[in-house]
Amino acid sequence: MMIKQYDLVIIGAGPGGYVAAKKAAKLGMSVAIIDKNEVGGTCINRGCIPTKALVHAATLYREMTECEKFGLSAKEVGFDLQKIYEYKDLSAAKMREELEKEFAELGIDTVRGMATIQSDRRVRIVMPDQTTEYYMGKHILIATGAKARMIDIPGMDLPGVMTSEELLTSNESRYKRLLILGGGVIGIELATVFNALGCEVTIVELSDRLLPNMDREFSDALEEILVGRGIKICKESILEEVTKQEEGLCCRYVYQGKNQETKVDAVLVSVGRIANTEGLFDPDVPIKMERGRIMVDDFYMTNMPGVYAIGDVIGGIQLAHVASAQATYVVERMNDVNPSVIIEMVPSCLFTSISIVPSCLYTDPEIASVGITEEEARRKGIPLRCGKYVMDVNGQSIISKDERGFIKVLFAADSDVLLGAQLMCHRATDMIGELATAIANGLTSSQLMYAMRAHPTYNEAISCAVENSRENQQRW
Secondary structure: OOEEEEEEEEEOOOHHHHHHHHHHHHOOOOEEEEEOOOOOHHHHHHOHHHHHHHHHHHHHHHHHHOHHHHOOOOOOOOOOHHHHHHHHHHHHHHHHHHHHHHHHHHOOEEEEOEEEEOOOOEEEEEOOOOOEEEEEEEEEEEOOOEEEOOOOOOOOOOOOEEOHHHHHHOOOOOOOEEEEEOOOHHHHHHHHHHHHOOOEEEEEOOOOOOOOOOOHHHHHHHHHHHHHOOOEEEOOEEEEEEEEEOOEEEEEEEEOOEEEEEEEOEEEEOOOEEEOOOOOEOOOOOOOEEOOEEOOOOOOEOOOOOEEEOHHHHOOOOOHHHHHHHHHHHHHHHOOOOOOOOOEEOOOOOOOOEEOOOEEEOOOOOEEEEEOOHHHHHHHOOOEEEEEEEHHHOHHHHHHOOOOOEEEEEEEOOOOEEEEEEEEOOOHHHHHHHHHHHHHOOOEHHHHHHOOOOOOOOOHHHHHHHHHHHHOOOEO
């Protein structure tokens, strides 16, 4: 039995795996990266990139149908859903192509197959033709990500009931009526897509608000916008059953204590994701797991020496850029290089760590957040000074005739260090990077005001929010 030897064997070619592969190769390691599907993982092929491509197309369509407010007219505006999906697929294919080109230039070996970790850092790979190969790594990095979670209620196995991954790869994608189970990021982004394309959308959410982990003021504002666009939102609701009927599906759920019934063409189940570990370990491999997640230490090593895990497969914050940051950290430590990334920090004014991971929602308007929220600060007893700016008087917002939006910044009441920021406006997902950098470097409101921000831009509203915090002495 021939075993191929590498410095680093990576299982999973998503944002965690491919970033680790490129970083390791640049540091001189021999690298093999294994995935049962295409390179790019869920993010490029069935998640972030396809979803954002659909959001972009749907937003353009909605803007064209509403262009009269700019003094323009566009007769017979329409769309070809098949061509929209082709555009989505081409976007993913372009990213795969560029990634594969980088792998080739860096000498990274890519392997298509089903990987199983055995003892002594050996990996068995069943290839598509059912032949078997064996690889061994001085280090093994698990970056297999997560898969959509389904729930155990009657009717979940019916045709037309699907996860976001299935919806994004389905050829039958023009629906007149869609029920989305779950008011989180994925569910809301796809709700805005199908609503813009003329679909009747109902969101059924168990919590008392959309986006339960986000600042309440922002989730309430977003709900108002979505309802204004015709999306039906049922909070504190429980889906009890889906049944097949002559024309589509019938969803029965409890809303405001009353039994409700909605007939739809399809149901999107968007209730979270679970670690993808199926078939990953031989039965005799003593990997430590908890609730389906691989357990790791502070350096992302498992209980097996030389075997690491990062990204969604270890739980925590399930975002592509988190997996990429963890990948960089792990590979740099493998090579005795001082880590160039951090995911959380303890500001000089606090005794508790805060996340510096940006969270983004690609709706219209966009929403982005980093650091702590007011609610978190209250729970932790952290005194804050809040600054807020409503985008109604921002020049770029007026020019673009944007809907409701605002920016909120949170500073430590005594030290003036930035601890959190939330944005709801166009370009919010681009602007949040400046504020994440500010938190990571412990900047104060005074330091944030040093830099000029161009006019007219959305970004200049950050200056206005920061200035408001300096005028506003109210503390929490």
